Amino acid sequence: MNPPTLRLPAPTSTDGQTRAKEVLFEADDRLAPPGTVLTRKYEGTNVRVKVQSGGFEYAGEVYGSLKAVAKAVTGNHCNGFNFFRLNTKGGAA
Numbered sequence: 265m266n267p268p269t270l271r272l273p274a275p276t277s278t279d280g281q282t283r284a285k286e287v288l289f290e291a292d293d294r295l296a297p298p299g300t301v302l303t304r305k306y307e308g309t310n311v312r313v314k315v316q317s318g319g320f321e322y323a324g325e326v327y328g329s330l331k332a333v334a335k336a337v338t339g340n341h342c343n344g345f346n347f348f349r350l351n352t353k354g355g356a357a
Contacts, residue, residue: 292345294345294350294351295315295330295350296315296350297315298315298316298317299314299315299316300314300315301313301314301315302314302315302320302348302350304347304348304349306337306338311337313330313333313348320332320333322336322337323336329344330344330345330347330348330350331343331344332344333347334347334348
């Protein structure tokens, strides 16, 4: 049996307008700049991923993370930085 679901309205300000909060984060310094092509040999196939400002292009599709690309390639959940061997600062591309 599923627990009951509680639904709440979206938060609004006192004037009734929804406000968006900008969240700032630092870019991961393990990641190459947009335009860079990451390559990795996996099971006899060369995997090529182009870093874009809004994601990662692989096989004609744009993915939101390296983790998503790694899952598309392997069929399994795995760390995208580890898969592309970017787990250290200045890692190989």
